[in-house]
Amino acid sequence: MFRATETGKALLAKNPASIDNETLKSYPSFVEFQKAGSAGQTKAEKPVAEAASASSATPEEQIDAAQAVLHSALSGELLQRILDNSPLFFEQLIVDLLVAMGYGGSHESAALKLGKSGDNGVDGVIDEDRLGLDRIYVQAKRYAATNTVQRPEVQGFVGSLVGFGANKGVFVTTSNFSAGARQYAEQIPQRVILIDGARLTDLMIEYGVGVRISREIKVKRIDEDFFGEG
The missing domain is CATH 1.10.210 (Uteroglobin)
Structure with missing residues (x-):
């Protein structure tokens, strides 16, 4: 590192x-x-x-x-x-990122469904597609780097999914997940994606959330077709 x-x-x-x-x-x-x-x-x-x-x-x-x-x-x-920002900012960031990735249909509808903390163990729900045929439940934890998310927290989130009759969830944190938490998420029948701080920032950069292009470099090569006489 x-x-x-x-x-x-x-x-x-x-x-x-x-x-x-x-x-x-x-x-x-x-x-x-x-x-x-x-x-x-x-x-x-x-x-x-x-x-x-x-x-x-x-x-x-x-x-x-x-x-x-x-x-x-x-x-x-x-x-x-x-x-450095508030938990509310973090929740809005997750909205922006999920919409940029193609979830939620529109920014307005996504924003109405996310950001309601304390709702039976989930922080929000977002449509997987524009028609709302399926939904993804979201848990967002803005933790310091030293506060690793352990298996019981992921288990609690999965328990909430079962309560809602859902089988898809995304657990986002600014810190990390323990090996036990990751192993548990891989073994359960529900599809739960764990996004740690490193993966979160990679996605933000990839989808242009919270960043802008400062400089572009174009690498050019010889066009062999242009110089071919045959």
Whole structure:
């Protein structure tokens, strides 16, 4: 697991054209990191390692690596923003996300059905399709990262589904699920999807909820058909 430092976040906020060794050498902590890594290398190994660091990755691979760093930083910031806001904001966020994913028919109808906390163990219900032929029950827990959702909480949610005669549910949390909770959800006849904080932010980024495009990079290649004479 990697976590961006405040220095790293400050660098990302500048939207640098590239992040390479030359850029990072301006940071004393990176220089110390390089020294520590090279301390155990022989004189013959050092040039090889430096060459591999400089030239082994293609430009596209470097772009992918930079995008992964940006994605990770954005996910962390999204999760913190969610925790900084109210439970009502969190419930509205779930509405926005589910509608963006194609559930609920329309934003207005979805918003009327979600956000009613304490309704017999569920936080809301949303139509699976525009005609309302099937419904999905939702439980939303805005927990700190250290407050892991355990099996009894998932069992309680499933018990509520049985009470409603439902067989589909989504349990969303900003924290994590224990191994016991995940194992239980996989074994029951009801279809219950567990969405933890990491998966939640991934879906938000994928469906454009709470984020916007800051910059796009288009990678172009030779059009072989254009240059083909045959």
